[in-house]
Amino acid sequence: MSAVSAPRAEVPALAADDLTVRFGGRTALAGVTLEVPRGRVVSVIGPSGGGKTTLLRAFNRMNELVPGVTTTGTVRFNGVDLHGEEVDPVEVRRRIGMVFQQATLFPRSIFDNVVFGPRAGGHAGELQELAEEVLVAAGLWSEVAEDLDRPAMELSAGQQQRLCIARTLALKPEVLLLDEPTSALDPAATARIESLIHSLRRDHTIVLATHGRRQAARLSDFTAYLAGGELIEYGPTEALFTNPRDRRTESYLTGRIE
Amino acid sequence: MKAAGLSLKRRAPRGPGDRLARPVFLSCAVVTAAALVAVVGVLGVETVRFFGTVSPGRFLTEAAWTPFAEEPRFGVLPLLAATAQITVGAAVFAVPAGLMTAVYMEHYAGVRTERVLAGVTTMLAAVPTVILGYVALTFVTPVILRTLWPGTEAFNAMSACLAVGLMILPTVIVFTRSALRSVPRALMEAGLALGAGRGRVVARVLVPAALPGIVAAVFLATARAAGETMIVTLAAGNQTQLAWSPLEGLRTLTAFIAQSSLGDAPSGTVRYGAFFAVSAVLVAVTWGLHATGSFLISRTRAGDAG
Numbered sequence: 001m002s003a004v005s006a007p008r009a010e011v012p013a014l015a016a017d018d019l020t021v022r023f024g025g026r027t028a029l030a031g032v033t034l035e036v037p038r039g040r041v042v043s044v045i046g047p048s049g050g051g052k053t054t055l056l057r058a059f060n061r062m063n064e065l066v067p068g069v070t071t072t073g074t075v076r077f078n079g080v081d082l083h084g085e086e087v088d089p090v091e092v093r094r095r096i097g098m099v100f101q102q103a104t105l106f107p108r109s110i111f112d113n114v115v116f117g118p119r120a121g122g123h124a125g126e127l128q129e130l131a132e133e134v135l136v137a138a139g140l141w142s143e144v145a146e147d148l149d150r151p152a153m154e155l156s157a158g159q160q161q162r163l164c165i166a167r168t169l170a171l172k173p174e175v176l177l178l179d180e181p182t183s184a185l186d187p188a189a190t191a192r193i194e195s196l197i198h199s200l201r202r203d204h205t206i207v208l209a210t211h212g213r214r215q216a217a218r219l220s221d222f223t224a225y226l227a228g229g230e231l232i233e234y235g236p237t238e239a240l241f242t243n244p245r246d247r248r249t250e251s252y253l254t255g256r257i258e
Numbered sequence: 259m260k261a262a263g264l265s266l267k268r269r270a271p272r273g274p275g276d277r278l279a280r281p282v283f284l285s286c287a288v289v290t291a292a293a294l295v296a297v298v299g300v301l302g303v304e305t306v307r308f309f310g311t312v313s314p315g316r317f318l319t320e321a322a323w324t325p326f327a328e329e330p331r332f333g334v335l336p337l338l339a340a341t342a343q344i345t346v347g348a349a350v351f352a353v354p355a356g357l358m359t360a361v362y363m364e365h366y367a368g369v370r371t372e373r374v375l376a377g378v379t380t381m382l383a384a385v386p387t388v389i390l391g392y393v394a395l396t397f398v399t400p401v402i403l404r405t406l407w408p409g410t411e412a413f414n415a416m417s418a419c420l421a422v423g424l425m426i427l428p429t430v431i432v433f434t435r436s437a438l439r440s441v442p443r444a445l446m447e448a449g450l451a452l453g454a455g456r457g458r459v460v461a462r463v464l465v466p467a468a469l470p471g472i473v474a475a476v477f478l479a480t481a482r483a484a485g486e487t488m489i490v491t492l493a494a495g496n497q498t499q500l501a502w503s504p505l506e507g508l509r510t511l512t513a514f515i516a517q518s519s520l521g522d523a524p525s526g527t528v529r530y531g532a533f534f535a536v537s538a539v540l541v542a543v544t545w546g547l548h549a550t551g552s553f554l555i556s557r558t559r560a561g562d563a564g
Contacts, residue, residue, distance in 0.1 A: 062451060067369065094453035104448035106463045116462070120454035164448075171453055 011079040013038040013175055013205040014059050014096075019073035021054050021063055021229075028054040030229040031073070036175075036222075041197070041206040043220035043237065045213060046252065051229040052209035053101075056177045059207065060096040061089040077175075094121060097173030101180040103160035105167075110155070111148040113163060117171040130170055138166035139196050158189025165196065175205045183211055194219060213253060217241050225249045298541075305538045308531030317535060323514075325529045332532055334539055340415075340508040341484055341543065344494065347419030347504065348426055348483040353476055355423075356430025357465075363431070364438045365446070365460055383428035387421075391492030394421035399493070403505065413495025413507035421489045426479040433478055433555075437471025438464060470554050477551030485544040487512035511540040 012035035021029040029051045036042045036059075044052045057063045058075055061082055075082045082092055094117070105113050114131045115123070123130065131148065135141040140162045144150070152163060161181055168176065178197065182190040197219055200206060210216050216223050217237060224234040225246075233240060233249040244250040309317070312332045320333025359379075363372050394417040403410040403417060410416070441464050449459030465472070495507030496517060509517075518533040 060451065062447065065447060065450065090450075090453050090455060093451050098451040100444065100448060100451075102444060104442070104444040106445060106448070107467045108463075116449070116454065117452035120449075120452060120458050167452065 011038075012036055012076075013078065014207070015074075015076040015079075016055070016058065017074045017076070019055075019058060019075060020071070021051075021058060022070045023066060024068045027229050029058065032226070032229075032231045033073075034224055034231055034234050036205060036207055038205050039201075040221040041201050041208060041219055042222045042224060043216035044207065044209045044224045044226055045211075045216050046226035046232075048211075050227045052226055053179055054229075055224075055226065056098065056179050056207060056209050059175070059177055060093050060098050062093075062098065064089070094171050095173055096175040096177060097168035097171050098177040099161070099164050099168050099179065099181050101183055103157065103164050103184070105152040105155075105160055105163060107151065107153055109149045110144050110152045110163060113152045113167050114148075114170055116167060121171070134166045134169040135163075137169055137200070138162045139192060139199075140166055156189070158185050158192060161185060161189070161193060162196065165193075165200075169200075173204070175207065176200060178206060178208045180209050180211055182215065190215075213241075225252060227252065301534055301538045301541065304531055304534030308528065308535045311528050311531065312535075323509075325532055330528065332528070332535075334511075334536060337509060337511045337514055337536060338539065338543075340494070341510040341512070341540070343415055343504070343508065344418055344422055344486075344490055344510055345480050345483045347415060348422035349476065349480050351420060351423035352427045352430050352479060352483075356427050356475075356479075357434055357472065359427075360431050360434035360438060361460055361465065364435055365456065365464070379428045379431050382424065383432075385425075387425055387486060387488040388492070390421040390425055391418075391489040394418055394489060394493035407505055410505045411495070411507050413493065414505045415494050415508050416504040418490045418494035419504065421493055422483050422486050425486060425489065426483050429479040429482055430475055433475030434468075434472050437468040437475060440471060441467040470557065474551045474554035477547050477554065481544045481547035481551060484547060485512060485540065487516050491516050511536050511543070515540065 014036040016032050016034050019029055019032045020027065032051070032055060044055060046052055054063060058071065059077075059082075063069050063071060071083070077092070077096065080087070106116065111131055114134060115127045118127060118130060132141060132145075135144060140159060143159060144155070144163075152160065155163060161184075165176075165178075165181070181197075182193050185193065194215065197206065197208065201219075208216070208220060220237045222235065223237040223240045225232045225240070225244075225248075227248060233244060233246045235245075240249065241253060244253060317332055317334055319335070320331055321335050322331040322333045323336045324331045359375065363375050367375060395413075398417040398420055399410060399412065399414060403414065445463055445467065446456075446459055449463050450456065454462075490510045491513045494510065494513065496509045496513055514536055515533060518529070518536075524530060
């Protein structure tokens with residue numbers, strides 16, 4: 001990637017500027033401008049179809065995998081334009097990891113899932129150690145240490161999602177994009193993922209799309225409210241929740257908009 | 259408009275079409291089943307009669323098939339081996355080509371290319387096998403094979419393998435595509451999101467996940483290859499021999515049956531019975547392959563649900 005001239009501390013980890021994404025005739029994001037400060041947790045809330053997923057996918061160039069997509073505006077990662085000529089999308093996705101709403105494990109062993117990314121990237125070190133390290137970080141090690149060769153599909157839904165997070169951590173990404181990681185889970189599994197996210201914030205910049213307003217309030221430093229593809233409001237989580245500036249944000253937070 | 263009211267009584271009398279529908283459909287279904295029973299019955303009766311003269315043990319183990327010799331021998335192995343050779347040979351050509359075509363169409367091709375390829379596949383499937391057989395005989399053998407190996411016989415296994423491979427290629431492509439499509443699309447995205455290239459995700463995740471369906475596709479395709487008659491009769495010749503060189507001619511189960519039907523074996527003779535015994539073997543082979551394929555496909559579908 002090309003040189004970053006500005007001092008690192010002042011450059012946001014991610015910055016979208018007038019970002020518009022269209023799928024065919026449908027506008028999924030309309031002129032979104034927002035910065036994700038380094039080392040912080042930013043949650044993206046809003047109704048279904050409001051553009052949360054599209055925004056996250058714009059941050060690691062996943063939208064371009066959909067035929068018929070057009071993107072205008074810019075997305076910068078550490079100040080570097082993600083769509084710059086020399087930028088390799090594969091490298092982008094290694095530095096900016098993503099966890100999907102549904103656990104998307106490969107029908108292979110737990111171990112194979114964890115080390116899939118490192119193997120693809122030609123990881124030089126000891127895979128076994130790396131697997132243990134990230135499984136510990138994902139709070140799954142004690143449950144699977146004895147049977148890493150078991151098919152990953154045999155894990156419970158909550159374990160599967162933690163394995164997905166471990167698998168992404170194995171890339172050693174700087175940024176984690178978590179797309180409604182708990183929406184398919186029961187409250188107990190959700191609580192475990194939330195405490196996991198809380199522990200991951202130490203070493204990562206996190207963007208968390210979520211349906212749960214309380215989850216956003218609990219976990220994030222900043223919150224963005226997206227509806228109809230527009231960024232309605234963005235600010236420190238506490239301020240946005242206690243004193244929203246926009247009436248639409250207030251309506252959503254008080255449950256009048258689903 | 260007048261309200262229909264709450265009555266659930268029949269308001270219009272049922273026409274004759276309505277009353278006859280069920281028995282008509284049922285009788286069609288019965289005819290289908292009856293036809294199958296008849297085929298199995300005829301094969302069974304004549305085969306049992308044949309085994310009254312030639313023991314099943316000798317039939318299945320003897321390595322010579324010489325029904326016209328003074329001391330005729332009825333060992334089905336050379337015919338079975340020839341069928342196996344053609345089937346495996348066709349699969350060797352069609353399976354990798356079909357698999358890669360299917361992967362390309364599913365995961366690489368743009369919408370337009372994919373449509374063109376799908377059309378080509380359909381058209382290839384619609385080419386009558388007699389034409390593929392003639393192409394093998396008049397083009398593949400003299401133009402391609404003889405250039406590479408001048409000693410190639412006019413009738414040879416290789417040309418038949420290529421033509422039969424071409425015939426089963428659409429089957430492999432269509433079923434492999436449907437197997438690939440049954441793998442959740444999200445797995446491709448998950449793989450790419452983990453910083454893997456498309457080729458790696460295809461080879462390490464998508465194809466393995468689709469493997470049961472792909473294996474089923476191979477079985478269904480080979481069932482067709484084993485039963486193929488026209489191409490092998492035209493291109494592979496009619497030499498009953500255990501020939502292991504693909505450049506020599508051979509005679510498959512089907513080619514023998516086709517030849518027998520030309521009427522040089524009077525009803526009631528042992529040679530006439532041999533035709534049915536060979537038919538029974540052929541049906542057993544194709545059913546076995548087909549049933550294996552169908553079973554694998556049904557298991558894949560059940561796996562999806564669970």
